[in-house]
Amino acid sequence: MHDKDDELEIWKKTLENREIPEVDLDNAIHRGVLQARRQYPLKKEKRFKRPLIAGLAVAVMCLLFVTTIRSSPAFADAVSAFPGMKKIVALIQDDQGLKSAIKNKHFQKIGVSDETSGVQITLDGVIPSSQNLVLFYTITYKKNHRSDFLQNIWIRGANGEELGLASVWQIPSEDYETANTSTNAISVDFNEPISKKEAVLEFDFIGGYGEKETIQLPFTINVDDVPNYTYAVNQKVTIDEQSLLVRQVTINPVITSVEIEYDPNNSKEIFGIEHLSIKGKWGRKWKPLKNGLTSSSTDDFPNRVTYYLQSSYFENNKKLKLEIGKVMALDKQETELVIDTESEKIVKQPKDKRFSNVKVRGGELNIDFEGESDFYNYPVSINFMDSQNEERQFEYWSGHPNGEEKATLMMKLPDSPIKNPITLKINGYPNYLEQDSPAIIELK
Template sequence: MFEREKEQLNGLKKEYENIPISIDSIDQAISTGFQKAKAEERKSRMKKRSAFGFIAAALLLIGLFSSIKNSPALANYISEIPGMEKIVSMIRDDKGRMAAVEKNYYQRHGVSDEKDGLKVTIDGTIADEMGIVLFYSIESKEKLKEVMFDDVKIRAKDGTVLDEAYNSFGDSHTSDKGENKFSGEIEYFFEAPIETKEYIVELQLKDKEFYIPLTLKEFKKKKDYAVQQTMDLEGQKINIEKVTIYPLRAVVKLKMNEENEKYILQLDDLRLVDENNEVWGNIANGITGSGDKDTEREVYLQSNYFKEPKELYLVLNSAQAIDKENAVIVVDTEKMKILKQPDGNKLRNLRKEDGQLVFDLHTKKPFRSAIFSTITDAQGKEIEVSSQSMGTEEEKGTTRLGIELPSIDRSQNPLTIDLSYYPEWIKGNEKIKIK
């Protein structure tokens, strides 16, 4: 069966290789796409802790082909289980979840609920004591051009209270011509460990409610590594307290040193590395961490749970960081002036455009991250952000950053904008042995 799937993918691969597309055309298409795209945040509900994430896109076909070629176990899954190739394509950028599938830790369900011509099916799950990833499909008798869940909840069938941390149920599924079937994944994580038991998944879709029963098999136990060591990047210290590895992800618990002169925003290349230099890095598509920039924080990495390395290291070479004295952006939306920002004058040309508050970010290389976090008014009241947009203008060396805000009156000015990303870095060469 493996040879049949390999031949089919080889055929598709050859077709792609024979398409006459120049590198310049690809670069232009990517540039145009970033200029036009409006990157809305994933629709997520978060409780107790702030969470940040990065959403990345990838070319799936060649990566999927390579994964199948190198893994007979994965080939068997794809050949024997209908629809499994779609699930593998969703997780192919996460080595930990791919390993979970290869090690038969993926659990098939195929349970559904149907209302008025719409059918929602939970095809399968990968779960551990702190989270559940659900893979679903939506079928419609009528062709749909757009579909997205309005809400998703998981509750224990016996009434046990689940201490939810956050969930994420992805982007809107769209089709210009209309489709009858869509597939996706839902991430659901908890503050406290859950137990193997029966659950009910409640989903809201197009003003309809779906209730799907779910029974999870036994979870594999976590692996804890006490660390209590310090990393140092240009004098800025990061205290690594412990690393916990679950089937779904690795959790690095850390704390920033109070004496640091800078806020460390993102640990760009924090990663696990074994004795053979195999790397488990940042989560490519989903929530990548939680906590505040100046207190305790958790960073989520891809999981090496299903590997048993003799040695395991935590490595860091780069982090985004800004001076604490200039760690926010302050703007007057009446006068359209930037009153304060981090050193370097990278943000310029504040304006209103297409119903958004827009900045130009000037950097030597494109910086493709939506940098803004919490926004508060002059009275300290938080302002809800409807969406953020981002587009690069390669010829100008700028990135257009937009924020969609409600109507702001004079008394609310100036606005203070916290930052979750920013194009300033500190460097180092830190390597801590955790096993």
């Protein structure tokens, strides 16, 4: 017999594959009706599905909360557990792993509040695991304080230590225009595994007159009785003569982590896996995360990447299969973009020449890029090398393909003199390995 949540799958499919355009940060903060995501770089991370631009990466997300959630009695009971849960469910409607956590009552109600002169915040609850945490909070701006600026969000231990890499995503509440209220979520990737921990969620605000105010919300993370499921795979996969090793898959109540190592002897540079999923009974799939950290790697193991998928923790974890398809890659000899910023010319680029029309105006480097309808990666790195092999960094960068055929990349050059030409590392490119069907690995 099929799971009672099958009807939810139909609902979910109708909301998939939506275009999410980027918009201006200041308007997002002041209007309070936009989704936002911020990565706090407490450890090295790269190769994001939707890479960051300077400051917060902001996207509009208009949501529809459909009454078909009532088709699952267990889910309906969880939703009615306390006021405000419907907004939380609307926030995570695209993540069936987090929805399963709520359905299976793996949601810890917190309810602690604090406020400044202009803002009140309530930490509604959390979905915890030993390696990750998702927090849900409600923020209400008081009358005449909608211009208060949210400067930073921190996740700290009771002793003030930072606990990990945090990603913030926000969504408008249905009553924002009248009540100045929005429901939001924060996902945290811990620096080290946690079983029980006293923690503090901290918000730093800048008021309308420049004064700084802080809100601190203490809570307890407790996952003593929630073990992870780990599959030691260690299986090699070859696609279009390129090799990769699937090292292990770890499933916890928040996310699924898939650790993959690319063979350094490959002739192509693999930028990422566009189609990666866990497949269960009746064809159900758990796909890559759409919010928060989507992949990470470290300098210690540059060829090893961990990808993050939705969690199948509360489903039957038997007979699961890992599917690998549409691998983004480029010949290693073509992974550099070399530009002379003085003559505004491209010295070197991949052979299909997607980069063009270099312009330098007011210290800002603009480059046109020809993308594709399903390409979202920012194609070049924020670091570059000058002609003397000195590593430099752009002051900021913005504008990316975002699923459009054409885009203009904008990068602010350093104020100090640059020795031309400069070399930018290509981090993503709409070129893919050829394969007849996805590679499939059974998780045992």
